[in-house]
Amino acid sequence: DQQVKQNSPSLSVQEGRISILNCDYTNSMFDYFLWYKKYPAEGPTFLISISSIKDKNEDGRFTVFLNKSAKHLSLHIVPSQPGDSAVYFCAARNSGNTGKLIFGQGTTLQVKP
Amino acid sequence: KAGVTQTPRYLIKTRGQQVTLSCSPISGHRSVSWYQQTPGQGLQFLFEYFSETQRNKGNFPGRFSGRQFSNSRSEMNVSTLELGDSALYLCASSLGSSTNEKLFFGSGTQLSVL
Numbered sequence: 001d002q003q004v005k006q007n008s009p010s011l012s013v014q015e016g017r018i019s020i021l022n023c024d025y026t027n028s029m030f031d032y033f034l035w036y037k038k039y040p041a042e043g044p045t046f047l048i049s050i051s052s053i054k055d056k057n058e059d060g061r062f063t064v065f066l067n068k069s070a071k072h073l074s075l076h077i078v079p080s081q082p083g084d085s086a087v088y089f090c091a092a093r094n095s096g097n098t099g100k101l102i103f104g105q106g107t108t109l110q111v112k113p
Numbered sequence: 114k115a116g117v118t119q120t121p122r123y124l125i126k127t128r129g130q131q132v133t134l135s136c137s138p139i140s141g142h143r144s145v146s147w148y149q150q151t152p153g154q155g156l157q158f159l160f161e162y163f164s165e166t167q168r169n170k171g172n173f174p175g176r177f178s179g180r181q182f183s184n185s186r187s188e189m190n191v192s193t194l195e196l197g198d199s200a201l202y203l204c205a206s207s208l209g210s211s212t213n214e215k216l217f218f219g220s221g222t223q224l225s226v227l
Contacts, residue, residue, distance in 0.1 A: 016156045027118045031212070032212055032213055034215060034216075036218075041201065041220075041221070041223060042121075042220050042221065043117070043203050043204070043205075043218030043219050043220045043221050044218045045137065045218070046154075046216070046217065049213075049215055051213055091156075093212060095212055096212060097161075097169055097209070098144055098161065098163070098168070098169075098207065098209050098210075098212055098214065099144045099145070099146035099158075099161030099163070099168065099169060099205070099209065099216065100146065100159065100161055100169045100171070101146075101148075101156075101209060101216060102158070103148075103155055103156040103157075103194065104155070105155045106155065
């Protein structure tokens with residue numbers, strides 16, 4: 001039972017354009033969502049998060065949108081840079097579960113120069 | 114501030130052996146969580162420790178265990194290793210006081226079981 005799904009295993013965009021990574025979830029008890037960036041054989045690096053009481057959060061080039069009714073979130077990267085090429089994971093947390101994140105399977109983003 | 118430190122970085126074991134992995138959280142962080150990453154299953158939660166007590170547990174067999182010390186450092190032990198235990202084991206730390214906290218991950222221990 002995969003509670004967090006990233007249906008696109010890979011995404012390729014041109015440098016300077018927008019990258020949109022999508023994530024769907026099934027558990028309505030999730031109240032906090034995070035995006036992490038990961039390189040092979042390294043730990044995930046936190047990018048941006050959003051609480052379920054919000055529908056948008058921005059941090060520089062990164063914006064996360066949350067649509068609770070659709071149980072969908074997306075990460076927008078504008079403009080995309082070659083250094084953004086990595087695997088992106090969305091993760092969700094149930095209220096009360098501080099250290100337990102449920103991760104999606106990841107989307108590999110390639111930004112072409 | 115130093116990040117989350119995991120040792121060793123790489124480990125090679127044979128089936129049936131046991132292994133202990135170590136994690137030092139960010140100073141001041143009291144919660145330590147462990148995750149397993151495999152190509153087929155992705156990132157999966159193993160367990161979380163807070164103030165030396167296991168606070169949450171994932172769906173892994175009893176061969177996987179952990180503990181946390183008074184200085185918040187944590188160890189994870191896997192007994193009777195199986196080939197399928199080959200994975201990147203990640204440790205993450207946080208303050209542990211709020212559900213709106215981000216987790217900070219270490220670089221992981223790459224375990225290979227032969």
